[in-house]
Amino acid sequence: MKKKIIIYLLLIVVLVFLIIKGAERFNGNNTDHEDFRNTSHLILTKHARCRMDCRQITIDEIKEILKNGNINRAKSGIGAKGDSTYALDGYSHENQHIRVVVAPENKRLVVITCIDLDKEWHCDCN
Numbered sequence: 274m275k276k277k278i279i280i281y282l283l284l285i286v287v288l289v290f291l292i293i294k295g296a297e298r299f300n301g302n303n304t305d306h307e308d309f310r311n312t313s314h315l316i317l318t319k320h321a322r323c324r325m326d327c328r329q330i331t332i333d334e335i336k337e338i339l340k341n342g343n344i345n346r347a348k349s350g351i352g353a354k355g356d357s358t359y360a361l362d363g364y365s366h367e368n369q370h371i372r373v374v375v376a377p378e379n380k381r382l383v384v385i386t387c388i389d390l391d392k393e394w395h396c397d398c399n
Contacts (some may be wrong), residue, residue, distance in 0.1 A: 279310060279312030281391065289304055290327040291391055301391070305327050309339065309359040309361070309375050309382060310339055310340060310378055311335040311377075311380075312335075312339050312340065312382065312383060313381055314362055314380055314381040315331075315332075315335070315336070315381070315382050316363065316378070316381050316383045316384065317384045318384060318385055319387075320385065320386055321385060321387060322394060323396065323397075323398035324386050324387050324388070324398055325387055325395050327395065327396035327397075327398065328387065328388070328389045328392075328394045328396065329369075329389075329394075330365075330371060330387050330389065331368065333366040333389060334366070334367070334369065334371060335373055335384060336373075337363070337365050337366060338361050338363045338365065338371050338372075338373045338374060338387075339361060339382070340361070341363055342363030342371075342373065343361065343362055343363060344359060344360070344361055345360040345361065346371065347360045348360035348374070352385070353377055355377075356376045356377075356378070357376065357377065358371055358374055358375065358385065359374070359375050359376070360373070360374045360378045361373050361374075362390065367388075369389060369391070370389065370390040370391040371387060371388065371389060371390065371392055372387065372388040373386075373387045373388075374386050374387070374388075394399065
């Protein structure tokens with residue numbers, strides 16, 4: 274009986290540790306996971322390019338938001354491919370309110386999409 278209790282307690286401790294470590298990924302203070310700020314190797318998906326074009330968002334504005342934007346924890350999390358995604362919100366030098374969603378991949382940063390938070394643009398991106 275004591276063995277089972279010890280095993281359960283160890284499992285609980287491990288589970289709590291994993292939950293805490295997972296939460297640290299999105300706390301904004303953990304510099305180990307700031308790969309989403311590195312703009313030296315950006316990959317723009319077809320969807321992101323289309324959204325940038327129809328919403329008049331430039332690559333310089335994308336880089337600006339990635340560098341200076343605030344992490345939107347409600348929109349960040351696990352992506353469709355099981356990877357970590359980060360949503361960063363901010364204002365560009367042209368005062369456009371933009372959200373950029375990215376996923377770090379090895380030493381690269383994949384730009385998934387970008388959104389103008391103040392204006393509804395007509396886009397036909399499939």
